[in-house]
Amino acid sequence: MTLEVWLGYVATVLVLMSTPGPSQILMLSNSMSNGFGRSIATAAGDLTANVLQMLAAGLGLAVLITSSETVFLAVKWGGVAYLVYMGVTKLRMARAKVGIAGTRPSKSLKKLWLDGFVTSATNPKAVIFFASLFPLFIDANQPVAPQLLILGATYVAMDGMFLAFYGKSAEWVARKVSQSGYGLVERISGSAMIGAAVLLGLKDVR
Template identity: 30%
Template sequence: MTLETWLVYLAASIGLSLTPGPNGLLALTHGALYGPGRTLATIGGGALGFMGVIGLSMFGIASVLSLAGELLLVMKVVGGLYLVWLGVQVWRSPAPGGGFGALEGGASGWAMARQGLLSALANPKAILFFAAFLPQFIDPAASLWWQFVIMAVTFALVECLTELLIAGFAGRLSGWLARSGRGFNRACGGVFMLIGAWLPLSRSS
C-alpha cells in the first residue's frame, strides 16, 4: 500500500468512525456511567471486533453471506436480539448520580470489553459494507495479509481515538447526569432496542 493510498484510507476511516453507530453510542453510555478510564475496556473490545469484521470481509466471508440470504437473515436476527438485550441492560442501569466511583462495581472490565466486541460483531451488514469499502484500497499484487494488518490497525486506532473522545465528552456531563441520569440511560437503551428491532427488517443489500 502506497503512502498516498494509505492517507486516503485514513481519511475515509475517520469519516466512517465519526458516523453514529452502536459502538459510539456504547462508548458514550459507558463513558457517562463509568468514566472515560474504565471505558477503555469497552473501546478495546470494540476495536478487536472491528478488526475481526475487516478480516472476515477481506478474506471472503462477505461473498458467502451475500449469496446465502438465509444465513444473513439468521445473523441479523441474532445480532438484533443482542442489541435489544444490551438496550435493556442500559435502560436498567443505575443513574450515575453518585459520581463514577459509586458505579465501580457496576461492570467488570471483561464484561465491558465483551459488550464492545459483540456490538462490533452484532451487525452482519458491517461485513458487507467493509467488503464494498476495502477493495477500493487493496493492491492485488501485494500481500493481502500485510494489507489486512495495515488497514485493520489503522481503522482500529482511528475508532479507538474517536470513541475515547466520545467517552471523555460524556465524562464531562457528570453534573447534568446527576440530575437526568435515568432519562439518559433510558434514551440510550431505547436507541439500542430500536436498532436491534430494525436490524432483522432491513434489506440485505
C-alpha cells in the first residue's frame, strides 16, 4: 500500500466520521454522567465491536447479513431496543436524582464497556460498511492481509481519537454543571440515547 493510497483512505474516513453516530452520542452521554476516565471503557467496547466487524467483513459475513432480511432486521432492532432502554433509564434517573445532594452515580466499568460494545455490534450496517470500504483501497497485486491490517488499525485509531474528543468535551461541559443541574444532564443524555436509537432505526443498507 502506497502512502498516497493510505492518505486517501484517511481523508475518506475523516469525512465519514464527521457526523456523530449512535456510538459517538453514547460516548457523550456516558462521559457526562460518569466522567471521561471511566467512559474510556465505553470507547473500548465500541472499538472491540469494530474489530470483530472488520473480521466478519473479511470473512465474508457481510454477504450473509445482506442476503438475509431476517438476520439484518433482528440485529438492527435489537440495537434500537437497547438504546431506547438506556435512554429511558437515564430519564428515570434524572427524575429520581433532581434535588438530591451527593455525587453522581457511576456505572461499573463492565456496564460501560457493554454499552459501547452492544451499541456498535448491533449496527449490522457496520459489517457491510467495512466490506464495501476496504476493497476501494486494496491492491489486488499485493498481499491482502497486511493491507487489511493497516486499514483496520488506522480506522480503530481514528475512531478512538474521535471518541476521546467527544468524551473529553462532554466531561468539560458536565463539570460546568452544578449538582442541582444533574437532572438536566441526565435528561439530555437520555434524550440523546433515544435520538441515537431513532438514527439507528432509520438507517438502511439498501
